[in-house]
Amino acid sequence: MxxxxxxxxxxxxxxxxxxxxxxxxxxxxxxxGLDLEPPEKEIKGMDFIQADVRNPLxxxxxxxxxxxxxxxxxxxxxxxxxxxxxxxxxxxxxKLLEACAEAGVNKAxxxxxxxxxxxxxxxxxxxxxxxxLRGSRRYAYTNHLVEIEAFCxxxxxxxxxxxxxTLRCASIVGPTADTPMTRMLDNRxxxxxxxxxxxxxxxxxxxxxxxxxxxxxxxxxxxxxxASEGVxxxxxxxxxxxxxxxxxxxxxxxxxxxxxxxxxxxxxNYAPIEPDYIRYSWVGDLTKMRDELGFVPxxxxxxxxxxxxxxxxxxxxxxxxxxxxxxxxxxxxxxxRRRRVKAQQASVEVKGEEDE
Numbered sequence: 001m002x003x004x005x006x007x008x009x010x011x012x013x014x015x016x017x018x019x020x021x022x023x024x025x026x027x028x029x030x031x032x033g034l035d036l037e038p039p040e041k042e043i044k045g046m047d048f049i050q051a052d053v054r055n056p057l058x059x060x061x062x063x064x065x066x067x068x069x070x071x072x073x074x075x076x077x078x079x080x081x082x083x084x085x086x087x088x089x090x091x092x093x094x095k096l097l098e099a100c101a102e103a104g105v106n107k108a109x110x111x112x113x114x115x116x117x118x119x120x121x122x123x124x125x126x127x128x129x130x131x132x133l134r135g136s137r138r139y140a141y142t143n144h145l146v147e148i149e150a151f152c153x154x155x156x157x158x159x160x161x162x163x164x165x166t167l168r169c170a171s172i173v174g175p176t177a178d179t180p181m182t183r184m185l186d187n188r189x190x191x192x193x194x195x196x197x198x199x200x201x202x203x204x205x206x207x208x209x210x211x212x213x214x215x216x217x218x219x220x221x222x223x224x225x226x227a228s229e230g231v232x233x234x235x236x237x238x239x240x241x242x243x244x245x246x247x248x249x250x251x252x253x254x255x256x257x258x259x260x261x262x263x264x265x266x267x268x269n270y271a272p273i274e275p276d277y278i279r280y281s282w283v284g285d286l287t288k289m290r291d292e293l294g295f296v297p298x299x300x301x302x303x304x305x306x307x308x309x310x311x312x313x314x315x316x317x318x319x320x321x322x323x324x325x326x327x328x329x330x331x332x333x334x335x336x337r338r339r340r341v342k343a344q345q346a347s348v349e350v351k352g353e354e355d356e
């Protein structure tokens with residue numbers, strides 16, 4: 001019999017399916033996937049239960065299945081405000097955590113974003129987990145994450161026996177993830193505010209997948225900023241990705257965003273990142289990630305962007321010689337990256353043994 005039961009919400013969505021696919025290969029782990037609809041592609045070894053996270057019988061389910069850990073990844077990434085989406089995202093997270101407490105679940109893991117800190121001119125150079133959450137309320141998904149995290153802060157005090165982990169991820173890039181950053185960098189051009197070039201943090205989608213599995217399998221309660229090592233200016237990121245920055249006066253950017261929001265145009269493609277976040281920096285301090293979470297991302301920020309850019313180039317018509325040279329360069333970077341990660345992981349393990 002499995003020694004630990006892990007339930008994943010949103011298992012039909014990208015991150016839930018990715019985590020479930022990874023965890024079903026772990027020994028002595030029984031994975032239960034929960035969502036409104038079954039995954040399009042079967043995940044062998046996973047039990048699927050069709051249900052809503054707001055279902056009043058959820059606590060009974062968690063109790064009867066003897067669930068140890070809940071990974072909550074059901075989240076609709078919507079820019080435009082909607083009462084229905086708010087109810088699923090925010091009310092759903094609240095009801096799920098309350099059900100976890102009622103059922104005596106040991107641990108819950110939630111995926112969040114560094115965007116909850118907000119992008120402001122008076123932000124410190126590096127925002128710690130103790131900083132206030134001042135995320136923008138213009139875009140629905142950021143507003144919802146701030147609301148969820150405010151509830152989590154209160155919940156931790158009310159139910160300290162439930163180990164609650166909140167992962168505040170940097171902007172995510174990768175060959176398959178669909179995120180605001182990938183949508184912006186996928187375009188031939190993207191808006192850049194005239195006179196502003198904020199610093200950004202990046203995280204590779206593979207590192208996010210590893211992080212979710214790592215926190216599901218290890219008890220690391222608390223809120224954590226998570227990102228690849230290194231920061232870089234937005235315009236440098238665009239240059240690496242082959243995206244042309246189009247300078248726009250910042251008042252026009254805000255006015256244009258309001259105008260687009262009043263139309264039926266797809267904001268996810270035209271303005272995937274809210275103007276404040278390409279105007280001011282919102283860089284997270286990674287001290288807790290290194291010292292308390294004990295997680296080592298495999299990619300640096302520059303490596304993640306370079307790989308993303310290389311894959312973008314392979315999608316186009318490239319002469320064979322150029323393609324081969326690019327492939328050789330990418331493999332060399334991969335070899336060096338894997339060597340570095342092994343050394344860092346060994347260092348973390350030694351430090352852990354010394355602390356014990």
